[in-house]
Amino acid sequence: xxxxxxxxxxxxxxxxxTWGGAPYSKGxxxxxxxxxxxxxxxxxxxxxxxxxxxxxxxxxxxxNYAFSPSGDNNDPPNPSDQLNPSxxxxxRESISRGCTPNNAVPFxxxxxxxxxxxxxxxxx
Numbered sequence: 001x002x003x004x005x006x007x008x009x010x011x012x013x014x015x016x017x018t019w020g021g022a023p024y025s026k027g028x029x030x031x032x033x034x035x036x037x038x039x040x041x042x043x044x045x046x047x048x049x050x051x052x053x054x055x056x057x058x059x060x061x062x063x064n065y066a067f068s069p070s071g072d073n074n075d076p077p078n079p080s081d082q083l084n085p086s087x088x089x090x091x092r093e094s095i096s097r098g099c100t101p102n103n104a105v106p107f108x109x110x111x112x113x114x115x116x117x118x119x120x121x122x123x124x
Contacts, residue, residue, distance in 0.1 A: 040116035055108035073099035
């Protein structure tokens with residue numbers, strides 16, 4: 001979408017200003033961890049090959065994620081987003097901003113591949 005292309009354009013500009021002639025990174029760290037599979041076509045069109053996604057997002061998308069209103073400090077996960085397989089090992093630790101994230105171990109600390117499926121054509 002336009003906002004993603006705009007953000008990537010700013011990223012490329014600032015990268016060139018900061019690093020000069022260094023080859024442009026093939027990776028992207030979206031603001032506020034705002035990743036969606038719907039952005040994959042735009043990322044690919046702009047030469048992005050990988051994206052950093054927070055382990056908490058991978059964990060919250062597990063089918064057996066144990067939501068805690070006081071620990072998570074945000075809304076419960078949308079059940080329609082919980083497509084990752086159930087996990088048997090979890091790690092919860094209090095962090096400085098007063099919440100206690102719950103992460104699937106080692107699942108949420110392991111690289112994963114995502115794919116975009118066009119909702120209109122079902123093409124990958």
